[in-house]
Amino acid sequence: MSSAPHLVIENGRQKGMQITVPPEGARLGRSSKNDIVVLDPLLSRYHCRLFLKPGEGLGVTDLGSANETFVNGAAVREARLHKGDKILVGKTELRVLSEIPAGESGGPVVDLGFGRAAPDRRGPGHRRSWLLAAAGVVLVAALAVWIPRLLQPGATRPPTAPAPVATPEPRRLAIAYEKVLADARNIFRYRLSLSADGVMSVAIDDLQNDRHVRKEARADEEYLASLADTIAESGFFNLDGSYQGVQPDIFNRWDLSVTIGKRTHRSVVLNRVEPDIFRDVRKVIEEAGKNELGLWAIQFSPEKLAAMARDAHLLGKKLYDERSVKHGNLAAALKSFEEAAWYLETVEPKPEHYAETVAMIATCEEELQRLYEDQNFRAERAIKLRDWATAARELRVLCEMIPDRTDPRNKEARRKLLDVESRMEGLR
Numbered sequence: 075m076s077s078a079p080h081l082v083i084e085n086g087r088q089k090g091m092q093i094t095v096p097p098e099g100a101r102l103g104r105s106s107k108n109d110i111v112v113l114d115p116l117l118s119r120y121h122c123r124l125f126l127k128p129g130e131g132l133g134v135t136d137l138g139s140a141n142e143t144f145v146n147g148a149a150v151r152e153a154r155l156h157k158g159d160k161i162l163v164g165k166t167e168l169r170v171l172s173e174i175p176a177g178e179s180g181g182p183v184v185d186l187g188f189g190r191a192a193p194d195r196r197g198p199g200h201r202r203s204w205l206l207a208a209a210g211v212v213l214v215a216a217l218a219v220w221i222p223r224l225l226q227p228g229a230t231r232p233p234t235a236p237a238p239v240a241t242p243e244p245r246r247l248a249i250a251y252e253k254v255l256a257d258a259r260n261i262f263r264y265r266l267s268l269s270a271d272g273v274m275s276v277a278i279d280d281l282q283n284d285r286h287v288r289k290e291a292r293a294d295e296e297y298l299a300s301l302a303d304t305i306a307e308s309g310f311f312n313l314d315g316s317y318q319g320v321q322p323d324i325f326n327r328w329d330l331s332v333t334i335g336k337r338t339h340r341s342v343v344l345n346r347v348e349p350d351i352f353r354d355v356r357k358v359i360e361e362a363g364k365n366e367l368g369l370w371a372i373q374f375s376p377e378k379l380a381a382m383a384r385d386a387h388l389l390g391k392k393l394y395d396e397r398s399v400k401h402g403n404l405a406a407a408l409k410s411f412e413e414a415a416w417y418l419e420t421v422e423p424k425p426e427h428y429a430e431t432v433a434m435i436a437t438c439e440e441e442l443q444r445l446y447e448d449q450n451f452r453a454e455r456a457i458k459l460r461d462w463a464t465a466a467r468e469l470r471v472l473c474e475m476i477p478d479r480t481d482p483r484n485k486e487a488r489r490k491l492l493d494v495e496s497r498m499e500g501l502r
Contacts, residue, residue, distance in 0.1 A: 079171055080132055081124070086166030087113050087303075093168070095132065099125035102163065103137075104296055113300050116141050116164030130154055131173045134161060138485045151492060246270045247302040248333040251359055256325040266363045270333070272298060276363045283376050287420050289367040301362055302334050308358075309351045311339045319346025330356055368416065379417045380425055386414035387427050390434060397441075401474035404445065408438035442476070446483055449475060453490065462498045466491060 079092035093100070093110055100109035103121040110124075118139035125133050132155040136143040144162040145153045155161070161168040249268040254261070260282035268274045275290040310332060328348060331340040332355075341352055348356070363369055374382070390410030397404040411434045418428055449472050456465035472487035479485070 080173075081161070081168045081170055083112075084160075084167050084169045086164075088166070092171075093124075095124045095126055097126055099123055101137070103139075104300065106296060106299070112163065112166050113303055114164040114166045115297060115300055117166070119296065121163050127154075132170065138479065138488065139163070140480050142479075246333070246335060247298050247305075249359060250329075250331040251356065252327075252329045253356070254325065254327045257323060264360075266359060268293065268298075274363065274366050276367055276369060278369070284422070285376065285420050287369070289369065291367055293362075293366045297362075297366070301358070304358055305332055305355055306334055308355050310341070310355045311337060313339070313341045313349060313352055315341055317341070317343045317346055317349060317352075319344065321345045328352070328356055330359070368419075376421045379421050383414040383417035383421070383425065383431075384427065386410045386417065387431050390414060390431075390438075394434065394438065401471055402477050404438060404442050405476055405478070408435065408442060411435045411438060446472070446476060450483075450487075453487075457490070457494065462494050462501070465494045466498065469494060 080095045081093040083089055083091045083093075096109075101120060101123045102108055102110040102112060103119050104112060104114060104117040105119040108120060112121075118137070118141070120137050121139045122137055122143045123135045125135065127133055133153060134143060134145065134150070134155060135152045136150060141164055142149045144150065145155070146160055147162075155170050155173065157170055157173055159170040161170070247268060248270045249266065251264075251266045253264040256262070260280070262281075263277075263279045265277045266274070272293050272295060273290065274293045276287070278285065278287040280286075310330075324345065326345055328343045329340075330342075330352070331338065343349070343352055387410070390407045390413075393403045393407035393410060397407060411431050414431045415428070415435060418424055418431075449468060453465055453468035453472060456462075456468055469487050469491040473484060473491065476484045476487070479488075
């Protein structure tokens, strides 16, 4: 098989990276356990698999990713790839450089000289051909003697030196960040810390709106590795330690310290416009806090949050009342009630409908699980009866009933549906 690269990353953080798919295939995603690690936060941990199919060539299979795998703009479960095809995973775009021609051998060929046309005995090649044939006979005889011995229990095999494994130096990320925005009317303070062992905590104090938020959670290790790469490549470590200005009647201060591996740098901006690099990094860090700890709602006033929660609650009630109209309505109702509760997480006092919102979340979850079990039973019964058309129909209902592709129940239904559709295709 050719060792020439099969794909190249054309757009994304690893632009220019070339990929060669081995005979056994390669899994791609943002987890460090993949064969191909792509630093893209929109990728699933295990996003897709590239493979080489005998007689067909290069292909790709989606592994149930949250944001799907696209080939030439179309979402695919599995697709044959051709030279020039574009694959989009998250924000990363790959282009196919070469295919594996149908029928190409997947391994090296050892020629022992058998099967060739006999050379002219008078020619100089006769002796060389005879020697190759003799060497082949000796090799076969030796293998016939030694292979059975090696396969016997307790047989001694020649020791092999372990291949050296390069262990990358860990690049632990630690962050200490504080933002204070103060004037005559209000003091707003935001603090985020990330310990070297991956625990992220956020504290927010908004005196004017009487909101005080405290949250802490362990952040995803692979996400933190991607965040560390983003900060390291931003130029933050080249910033000055202090940027100061003068603005009357206000006190705006951003204090950011970052440690990546053995490198630590601190930069403080006081009462002036932030340098572009500083602004970009602190926005990425604030976004990390919002994503990892679910703090998006803090950017809105309590009145706005209460209004959005009321709208979400009313939509949830409407979808719940119409849950028999469409298979996905119950799941959509649950999502709306959860959204309403999320809006009210930092609002005090809670509005009157909050207790009903919480109760409806539990009701929807219980009812959705019961309906899922009933529907899954019908699908399993059709599969056992080998009634593939009915099984496919029941499994599609399951996928509509639980549309969240990250939900294990949806993943299981799609896995079964793919198997059933393959069986149906084989009967045509």
